[in-house]
Amino acid sequence: MGTCSEYIKNTFPTIDEDLKQYVEGVLSNGADEFEDSEEVYEAIGEVLQEISNDKSEDDIRNICNDLLCMMKPDKKASNNGAMKVLNAPVHLGSMVDNLEATIDDVKSIWLIQRDETLKVDAKKLEKAEAKLQEKQDKRTKEVKTVTAPKLQTASASQVTSKKDSKLEAKGTNRTQDIRIENFDVAYGERVLLQGADICLAFGRRYGLVGRNGLGKSTLLRMISGAQLRIPSHISILHVEQEVIGDDTIAINSVLECDTVREELLKKEREISSAINNGSTDPQLNSELTEVYTQLQNIEADKAPAKASIILNGLGFTTEMQQNATKTFSGGWRMRLALARALFSRPDLLLLDEPTNMLDIKAIIWLENYLQNWPTTLLVVSHDRNFLDTVPTDILHLHSQRIDPYRGNYEQFEKTKNERLKNQQREYEAQMMQRQHVQEFIDRFRYNANRAALVQSKIKMLEKLPELKPIIKDTEVVIKLPDTEPLSPPILQLDEVMFRYNSERVIFSNVNIGATMESRICIVGDNGAGKTTLLKIIMGLLSPTGGMRHVHRNLKFGYFSQHHVDQLNMNVNSVELLQLEYPGKPVEEYRRQLGSFGISGDLALQVVSSLSGGQKSRVAFAAMCMGRPNFLVLDEPTNHLDIETIEALGKAIQKYTGGVILVSHDERLIRMVCNELWVCGNGSVRSIEGGFDAYRTIVEQELEAANQAK
Template sequence: MYISTDDIEEEIRNGIPGTEEIVVQYVAGYLMDLDDAAEDEDVIGVARTILDSACPSTSRNTRETQLDNVIKKLAELLKDSLDKREEEKNRSGKTNGLVRLDKVMDLSKTAISTTIGLGEGVDLESVNKGKASRVDVKKLEKQEAKLRAKIEKRARRDLYEGSKLLDQYKKQQTYEEMFMKINPLDAAAASKNKSKDIHLPSIDVSFASNRILSGASLTLAHGRRYGLIGRNGVGKSTLLRHIALREVPIPAHITILFVEQEIVGDDTTALESVLKADVWRDTLMREEAHLNAQLAELDKENDEKRFEDAREEAQTRLAEVHARLADMEAESGPARAAALLAGLGFSELDQGRPTKSFSGGWRMRLALARALFVKPTLLLLDEPSNHIDLNALAWLEDYLQTWPGTLLVVSHDRAFLDAVATDIVHMHSARLDYYKGNFTQFYSTKTERDRNLRKEYDTQMEYRKHLQAFIDRWRYNANRAAQAQSKIKILEKLPEIQPPEEDEIETFKFPETEKISPPVLQLNEVSFGYTPDKILLKGINIDVGLDSRIAVIGPNGAGKSTLIKLLIGDLKPMAGHVTQNGRLRIGYFAQHHVDNLIPNMTPVQFLASKFPGKTEQEYRSHLGNFQISGMTGLQLIGTLSGGQKSRVAFAVLSLQRPHILLLDEPTNHLDIEGLDALMTALSTWNGGVIVISHDERFITTVAHELWVCADGSVTKFKGDVQAYKSLIVSNIKAKP
């Protein structure tokens, strides 16, 4: 009987509910790969030890019962594999110590196997007290420790150091604690007379067993804005985290802030949340209030001499606090915070709302506003454009162009990097390469450099070939031997040139669609609101054909995603009607497409569940059309990167053989190569396309029409994306 990893995982989940998924997957992988275990290893005992340590049951009896039942079922499932393994050991003259006893044995005269897996809380000395056994308790305990160490080492290797990451999560500090630890109060003051440049000539960065950087040079000049680019999975975000936690030795006087996760929502208002982001300002403001209250109480006392020392001490400290607050321009805080929030799309009413009332995307904007408010010496941003609309992006680009400190930003948005970056850092092959200028300049410089390297390499290889041909022809000829020997010396002295790295070119492929007669897809005087008293869209008219290339832009919350859902039929209009061709097939890429993928399935299994009837090789071949190749198609979706998950989602869309593609923020997780592949595929495809996107280059390349969704309407914009962004920035600056 064929047993899969899924069968084992299902038995564990059913038998011990609540077991952490990382443990379930590890035990299943361990039992399925018995060849990796030592010959004398009691694999069932090891599995029990791991499950025992992770069993969520608090009652010992319940835990033992669950473990017994699960281990029994696992032994039955793996009976054939275990029997085969036992036979191979017996043939080789080795056993695992599990021997059937045909007669009573005196333990005092019998060697005890050292592969026994002990559960927690076993007192070896009390168990053997008064018995004839001569078991070396110390030795057995030492062997058990080795076994546990081996289990933990394999778990770390195979599961991306899951236990280590779990420990880090449990030890996670609050934002305030981390801020004060990473950025001491005296850091800003100390930086006044020190260089704010960063130059680390050789750094190593690793994650689990992966070496991300090896002997790389990290050089960041103060006041420069660096765009960090590289392929999905190369380790850009990991590098930012290492810098943020000072695991890379950044000078202590340089303040750092990293925007990575959305803030946790509570009853704090949006404006208060931004003000509290500067922890030292908030701390000093509270201390100032406390000292003022203390002095007011002391002033009420009549015994001047008795309280003179306390009053003098409080006044001295208050003067110090005032000086600190003046240095950090604390008084302008509320006005600066409100301006930042307004630029990122928060109305005056929104700024007074509690943070818990905002969605994840808006909380990410809050996190961004908090970082900009703090004004650290080194600001680290990870894909900031993924979480904001085109309006907020236009403001952010304009704002960052005058950023006074050093900026290191990870982004795949070429237009954003062109607008913001003064330098590009290319992360690849465990090193960092630096280029002056924005992304367009980087691309031009790199292309020219790669061309010259290729030319130099080809020239030398041709010269080597010429020398070798001469040597091979004449080295044994008496008349030409001296010349041949001379050529050999020249060849030996030639410097070794490594072949230049070839850029991996990605391609996406959507199947050609058959023609269908118009009208293909129309909205006629459509109005919609989630409640009758609040109409979101009113009187919308739009006609989509197979030749349509439409980009829908506008602020978040204006109704762009609602428009898409009306087109696909997920929402019904309150007025007007939607017309669809009866043969129409629509492919919809949702903004949160990850929610539609099943994390404990592989891409091949997921495609098979959606479109059954093909062979595994056919599914893998189809995934290859979207660069999910090799073993990646057999990995669990939950372990894939955001870009790889997007590629799986596009592979699913492709199998639907759509006539129209409706794409809601399709560029968020794709790297630059993936974006190029998607743009090329859409430009050459013969179906209709509607996209919601904030990526200027993507919109410009793919779309022929620009429609703005705002103030309850959807209207055609006469101009390009740059003109729209300029209009947005000028309107924001014009507001009082």
């Protein structure tokens, strides 16, 4: 029975112990009496069926067959009943005549008696079913409360005009402008957009802005996934996922995007091969000439140079362009996806936070490149400088609608603030008028001589358009923990050198220091060693040479690039803090989350259902709950909206501890940093002139590279 017991446990891992003992008891008591698997099924099949929701009746019958084989290895089990080989032919007529004498033989052929001990005890079965039902209800409840938010998906509905539908049906719609009118977008039960309109004029560049969690990224997915309908002849490319790593080299991965060129080159190879193999078909020469003409028309020979320029601008050296895509990290594959999009030039290009994966040099190159973008561009970005440089128009997502503005982000802010002031003045003026008229009505309501005038005033009030009060977005406030002052020296690196194993030296002769008043920004190309330097500063890596000195009471708070990805996605924000810092009252966890803008029901949502920016705020809250007195922030602005980045800058200004920052957000760097460390060419050096001096150096390098080409 030991084998049967293990088999039952493995097959039904969730079986209750009482129920398991009951099944084993039935099997052990009737082991000698079971003639076939059908009898085993009748004895325990119903109980086993109740245990498992994912197994069919045939599966349970097969399991019963296996159990019979284990109990009687020498017996051939079958679902069709027991098989008995007779020693000689049987004459049924004579057996009936001598029924009393041959009753045992008759039994052996077609009569099988049931052993009463094998019947399922009704009370035990009822008890087992009750336990199973209780477990099932508990499991269902847990699934509803914990994983339901994960199952939410975005949905969209749209009303299209009959005119557009007819044009689309006829295939005569050739407009390059895109109009998406009267559409709704929801995420689960939450409405993100209602009755919204978007008009994208061909050749213009649109920046989509709005607070975290309002649905900007969801809207891009709705457009690219065809859940919001646009003319079918317009090609769309959404840069959202990294390129799959394989043996394709980087530059070929970009060139493959031009499908027309690839098809022509393939056809040219096929025709040339046929001619070289001795084909005498006169048609081949004319076809080859036609292919060459088409290749010349699309300037196919210039494609590799264009692809190389794009890759170089995004940070790929000549050597890297010849490497297989599988050799690159996720960040570099995202750059490769961006390069493919820029090379293929779709009618509508959708970019979601394109600067997140780029260093400052690549961002400056991308800003310059996109200013000459020939088709329509829709970009979600929280980089204030990028939004001031690239877009010709701004789309502001708020209050479940989208408002269009002409100009870049700076002009948008001025226009929006002026519009809000005018709306507020108009609202206040109407309120004063209403109050004045209402006072007149109340004063002369019962005066017979003025009854007609009162009635006209009442009608005038009814005809006034109902203006709603202006609802301003709540100001984002971030509060970093207070710290106690420490006496210097605080942090010092002397003659530090570092290399990974026997590889090239990342940097050497590093002599830098920081105080509690430091606001240091580390800049440099990707791969120059910025993150490595941060880890040496915090003691996570030991320098290969030189010395690191830190104050014994220095407590680092580290926000890494991948901090958000490392959060526990299966709990809510309050539970996340409880797991990391146990033993505190719930109010303290909620207060901490509230200081980073995660309050109310938002704090009780499963982390996986939050937007990227909201997850970043949760990560900040978790980091600061340990009350660090020196912050080390590696790309902290990724996924944060403009208002939150502004709030983070103000919080750092008020913070009484030291700060070392790695960032590509120019506005944040200018806002908080008083010292700039440049990482590159195997060294780390502090430069005079701050960010302006560094930007000048980068622009000169880009200009020199362009002239060299």
